[in-house]
Amino acid sequence: MTPPFHAARKTELFGFLVLAAFVLLVLPGVVDPFRLNLVGKYLTYAFVAVGLVLCWGSAGILSLGQGIFFGLGGYCMAMFLKLEASTPEATKIQSTPGIPDFMDWNQLTALPAFWEPFHSLAFTIVAIVAVPAALAFVIGFAMFTRRVGGVYFAIITQAIAAILTILIIGQQGYTGGVNGITDLRTLLGWDIRTDSAKTILYFVNAFLLLGVIALSIAVRSSKLGRILVALRDKEDRVRFSGYDVAAFKIFVFCFAAAISGIGGAMFTLQVGFMSPSFVGIVPSIEMVIFCAVGGRNSLIGAVYGTLLVNWGKTTFSESFPELWLFAMGGLFIAVVMAFPNGLAGIYKSYVQPLFARIVVRPAHRRRPVGGGKTTPAIAE
């Protein structure tokens, strides 16, 4: 069904290098700082999309609640930055100086205990990965050991996303409510709002993303990765072979969550605030769309898919402020109808064979790989 293993690996490596060159050299070279910052924001969503490729593409676990983990990572970072911005001098106009402004508006007079550890950057960095992963572990443990999967799992993740949004909005004294945590200024005294800081953050973000993709490639090409594919295609057979299916599922779900958390933290750093509009159902589904447009089996494709969708969103909405949603809808329908395997599918079915025909001897003609009937069943 797929090309021989080492060939696929070679393609992936080639794709990885092209992506690295694109993100690190081409984009910074041709895009102005304002647009580069936007691209940086899009790339933070790519963390989620990469996680979804592992979770959904490889292991067949469709989560419609990845926004939860993106949001948790983002909120951890935002809490740290907000505490740094809320010095007693900067907030002396408040009734209780030294606490974040929204707490003061909500009549809190002391910093809640769970905010205290976020004074420490080290704790925050650990929390960005650990909090999403821990929640994913709880959800995964509760679901997968009971063999809840497929559409039921998707619905439950969606419900959790809704619950978390309501919780954040409802507890506005502790979370900033609908407004979110805004007006973040510095990271250890370093002003993150300047153009140079934004450019540096872009590169940090890009390197982190490439690192995460490299790690994901390693996971996928390991024995573990093959077991994941096996349990996507025939879960019972893997279970009967003596593997603990739940453990593998929990692992990949936690891994995807941790990655998403990193994306969320980078988002907060680059955009300068975090709000519940990134936690709920709509953003979670949007993130699945990024992944689907890129091709849910391709780690590299997911990044391009994220970039394409978000770039389209920005461009359409700038040019046709009243009609842009229709254009986006049209794009999704077109991709799903015409190219069910997304951008990666287009590359595999059309570009790669063409490439092969030109570069390799013309006589060496093979059936196009990955196209046509080999479409894996969509995880229901």
Next chain:
Amino acid sequence: MKTNDKGGAPRSMLRRKLMIGSAALALGLAAAGVGHAQTPPTGEVNTTGLAVTDDVVKVGILHSITGTMAISETGSVQAEKLAIKQINDMGGVLGRKIEFIQEDGASDWPTFAEKAKKLLVEDKVAAVFGCWTSASRKAVLPVFEQYNGMLYYPTFYEGLEQSPNVIYTGQEATQQIIAGLDWVAKEKGAKTFYLLGSDYIWPRTSNKIARKHIEDHLGLKVVGEEYYPLGHTQFNSVINKIKLKKPDVIYAIVVGGSNVAFYKQLKAAGIDMTKEKPLVMTISVTEDEIRGIGGENIEGAYATMKYFQSLDNDNNKKFVAAFKNMWGEDMVIGDVTQAAYEGPWLWKAAVEKAGSFDIDKIKEASPGIELTTAPEGYVRIHENHHLWSKTRVGHAKSDGQYEVVYETKELMEPDPFPEGYQ
């Protein structure tokens, strides 16, 4: 209706041609000795690289035209476009026609921040008219302060903010609340109040101010205070509590779609608002919201605002006629729409006073600027960048309009950080 402003490249080219055409016409008239003011050279009025040329100045309009907030923000967009058109018909600002670039905040706060940055950094607009919810304003505020832009924000809001880069053309909470409570205590003899609202910062802060005023200044009693999530539609339990506690006044700050459910259920539960037992007072229902609620469902309630469409003065009659002429006869105009309309005019006055489009000069020139042509009457910009304006009480009629039953004699001073109310 919405015909000539859809954006898009070909149209904006056309628009530009029209602009150039009309500018040429204006110049022709000036040359013919009609008495057009001399246009100052661009180098003098724009020293910071804003999008100002010899005959055009670009501004931004940033509201949600898609998503859940679109229904509320559309009126503001229409009012801003009307003001811009009228200013252009009068010859523009410092001899330059205003061209607007519209962006869609899509009811999503990060999108607002992104678009605000785009307007300031890429388009270099001289001013932005926009935002509606507090959340969107909080999201764009750091952008405006960092890139030194000018935002004209139209919505009545909770206060607790004062930025040099924002002119708040709506009223802050004390301007909306205090005079209304004084009126209801004095004229209606109200003694007990039941506060309720949607659960976010504006209703909570407003009710905090209301409670302080009721308890500390009027010496009256609050018998209940409750909040419901945005979009909540089941108000039967609170209505039962209200029936038990029998307050004189239900003080309701319910927002958005929840209003429809709240007023219908109130009526269904047998509370006849026209009997005023209890009396219903709100600060969150303008003529725009009544369209959704239905005039017959809210008839008899009182609202405190600074503007009602029914205001009887010449400025307002002209404004209402021009608005309906541009956007359709069946349009209604609420408080925020009127405040949005003031934005471009206040900006024009500031630019002309400063003799420059430079943001820093506008900031400095803004305090003290008066607008005698405002539909609400006379307004003036305070040192704290909010407006001096009157508070008015309206009585809802079944046709969806308010009848003005009271207005403060003096302009109310804006006080975004009210002492004794925090």
